[in-house]
Amino acid sequence: MKILVINCGSSTLKYQLIDLENGKDTVLCKGNFERIGESSSFFTHKNQKEEIVISVGLRDHLVAVEKMLELLTDKKVGAIETLDCIDAVGHRAVHGGNKYTSATLITPKVIKDFEDMAYLAPLHNPANALGVRAIEAKLPNVPQVLVFDTAFHSTLPREAYLYAIPYEDYTKNNIRRYGFHGTSYSYVSKVAAEMLSKDLKDLKIVACHLGNGASVTAIQGGKSVETSMGFTPIEGIIMGTRCGDIDVGAVDALARAHNFDLPQVLSYLNKTCGLKGMSGIGSDMRDILAALDSKDKAIVERAQTTLDAFAHRLIKYIGSYAAVMGGMDAIIFTGGVGTWGNETREKIVDRLEFLGAKIDKTLNDKFNGKQYNITAKGAKVQTLVIPTNEELEIARETACLVEKA
Numbered sequence: 001m002k003i004l005v006i007n008c009g010s011s012t013l014k015y016q017l018i019d020l021e022n023g024k025d026t027v028l029c030k031g032n033f034e035r036i037g038e039s040s041s042f043f044t045h046k047n048q049k050e051e052i053v054i055s056v057g058l059r060d061h062l063v064a065v066e067k068m069l070e071l072l073t074d075k076k077v078g079a080i081e082t083l084d085c086i087d088a089v090g091h092r093a094v095h096g097g098n099k100y101t102s103a104t105l106i107t108p109k110v111i112k113d114f115e116d117m118a119y120l121a122p123l124h125n126p127a128n129a130l131g132v133r134a135i136e137a138k139l140p141n142v143p144q145v146l147v148f149d150t151a152f153h154s155t156l157p158r159e160a161y162l163y164a165i166p167y168e169d170y171t172k173n174n175i176r177r178y179g180f181h182g183t184s185y186s187y188v189s190k191v192a193a194e195m196l197s198k199d200l201k202d203l204k205i206v207a208c209h210l211g212n213g214a215s216v217t218a219i220q221g222g223k224s225v226e227t228s229m230g231f232t233p234i235e236g237i238i239m240g241t242r243c244g245d246i247d248v249g250a251v252d253a254l255a256r257a258h259n260f261d262l263p264q265v266l267s268y269l270n271k272t273c274g275l276k277g278m279s280g281i282g283s284d285m286r287d288i289l290a291a292l293d294s295k296d297k298a299i300v301e302r303a304q305t306t307l308d309a310f311a312h313r314l315i316k317y318i319g320s321y322a323a324v325m326g327g328m329d330a331i332i333f334t335g336g337v338g339t340w341g342n343e344t345r346e347k348i349v350d351r352l353e354f355l356g357a358k359i360d361k362t363l364n365d366k367f368n369g370k371q372y373n374i375t376a377k378g379a380k381v382q383t384l385v386i387p388t389n390e391e392l393e394i395a396r397e398t399a400c401l402v403e404k405a
Contacts, residue, residue, distance in 0.1 A: 001402070002028070002085050003395040004072075007092040008131030010123060011036045013064045017072060017079055017086075018395040025392055028079035031071065033064040045071045047079055061127075065134035086142055089135050090398030092183065092390065093146040094124035098174055101154035103397040105405055106132060106144040114146060120174070121232075143405065145398040152182030155223040163231075177235070179217065179227035181209045187393040188334045188386045189219050191371060195384060196330065204325040206318050209388065210344070211335035212240035212283060216314065218321035226324050228317055234270055237313045240283035243273035244313060279306040285337045285344065311347045318348070322355055330382040331357055339387050342367060345374070349383055356380030 001021065007014040016030040031045035041058040044051065058064050072078050072086075080086070096104075097117045104110055111132055118125045132144060153161075161177040162170060169175045185207050192207075193200035200222040207217050215236050218226040228236030228244075238244045246269070255265040276283040279302055281291050291303035322328040331352070332338075333345055342364050349359045358379040363372065372385045 001087040001399045002080065003398050004086050004089045005092075005391045005394045005398070006089060006131045006135065007391075008061060008127045010127045011038070013061060013068065013131065015068055016391045016395075018392060020395060020399050025395075027391075029072065029077075030391075031068065033058060033068070036061060036064050043067065045077060047077050050077065052077060061130040062134045062137060065131070065138055069138055083139060086139065088398050088402045089139065089142055089144045090394040091128060091131055091135075091144065091146050092394060093128045093148045094150070094180070095121035095178065096146070096148035096150050097178075098176075100146070100148055100151065102151050103145055103147045103401050105401055106146055110146065120178075143402050145401050147183060147394045147397050149180045149182045150178045152186045153179030153217075153224045153227050155225065156227065157225060160226050175231060177227070177230040179215070179224065180229045180233050181213070181215050181217070182224070183390045183393050184209050184334060184388040185217050185219060185224065187390060188332050188388055189222060191386050192330055192332055192384055193222075195371060195373060195386075196382060198329075203330060204322075204328045205330045205332060206321045206325075206328050207332040207334065208314065208318070208338055208348075209335045210314075210333065210338035210341070213242065214239045214335065214337070216317040216321065218325055220325045226321050234266075237317060238278070238310045239274045241271050241274045241276045243269045243277070275306055275310065278309060279303055281306075285310075285341055289343060307344075307347070311344070311351070314348050315351045318352060319355065328355065328381055330384055332384050332386055334386050334388040339367070339369070339385055345383070345385070352381070357383055359383050 003018050003020060005016045005018060013033040013036065017028045019026040019028055029047040031043060033043040035041040036058045037060060042053065042055040044053050069083060072080055073082060093114065095117060097120055099113060111129060114125060115129045135144060156179065163175060165175065188207055189200060189205055192205060193203060205219040207219055209215050213233055216228045217224050234242050236244050251265060260268060274283060275285065275288060279288050281287050281303060288303050288306055291299050294300050318331065337344055346359060346361060346364055349357050356379060358376040359374045360376040363374040367385050369387065371387065373382060374385055375382045
């Protein structure tokens with residue numbers, strides 16, 4: 001099957017055309033439209049031979065979808081002869097709420113429900129829905145599937161997802177912890193089981209998805225039993241620009257200090273805090289690490305404090321999740337920082353030796369972008385570096401659902 005995977009943001013559209021035939025999972029082509037709706041919009045398209053970058057006016061997502069479909073069938077840079085070759089379209093969908101806890105075939109009712117849940121993810125769900133509507137207009141007979149980031153965490157036990165607020169706020173207003181990065185966790189946990197030659201049902205895993213957005217999840221028997229993000233992606237560990245865990249009293253104090261209203265303080269916590277705010281350098285871990293070589297002692301001290309705080313929060317979560325599961329068999333690092341940040345991995349795992357985790361520092365430094373076991377000989381807990389592939393996971397879930405329909 002040839003599955004077109006789409007991930008729509010408010011001003012972006014990312015796509016991959018994946019051929020799942022014979023289990024080879026081949027990416028035929030992929031691309032990214034950026035700054036949709038702006039005069040400076042452009043796109044990148046890459047097939048198996050070349051990459052092109054073109055600046056072009058993109059009025060809205062419908063225009064971007066039209067251009068994408070043209071590229072897929074272009075004689076020079078495309079990958080298929082006609083659009084009839086596309087068997088299904090899988091969409092990344094951020095939030096399914098309580099109602100959608102698995103990948104779902106799109107119907108008029110499903111897309112309306114999804115749009116009605118926009119308040120749960122106001123920056124993401126509306127954009128995801130735009131992609132669905134645009135494909136519907138151009139490929140009305142091709143089945144479409146929503147694959148929800150929150151779905152993997154639908155197995156959280158009640159004691160893990162309920163906030164200590166009046167129960168009616170959960171039953172009437174859907175206020176609870178949902179968790180995110182679920183598609184990534186689904187993918188890397190399966191790969192981990194394959195790497196360890198174990199049944200996923202027999203494993204206790206703590207997976208760390210570390211990128212600009214970052215989270216930690218406890219996966220027991222292939223199911224999410226705890227996760228760091230909550231009602232929104234702001235809760236949990238320190239992220240690129242998000243603060244992570246913070247006392248609501250501190251939020252009130254920040255609002256008063258800056259004379260912020262509620263939307264302004266939420267924007268502040270989402271876009272100005274985290275690594276960026278703590279370091280004063282930026283949200284990219286590489287820039288913070290580079291700042292350690294600065295001749296300015298104040299910059300070095302602030303960068304080091306930021307790195308220490310990031311590691312501390314991670315260690316705290318990993319340790320608590322091991323306690324929740326009654327032990328752990330493996331730690332997974334994924335996401336941009338998780339896969340390429342060898343210093344970060346070493347700093348974290350060195351503090352977890354009491355739990356049986358230890359890395360081979362030579363292997364850790366030799367990571368080459370592919371899945372890798374960096375565990376030291378004799379360690380009881382395996383440490384794995386697994387680049388995530390959310391697009392492939394979406395394609396697989398989409399194909400599975402369409403075949404059953």
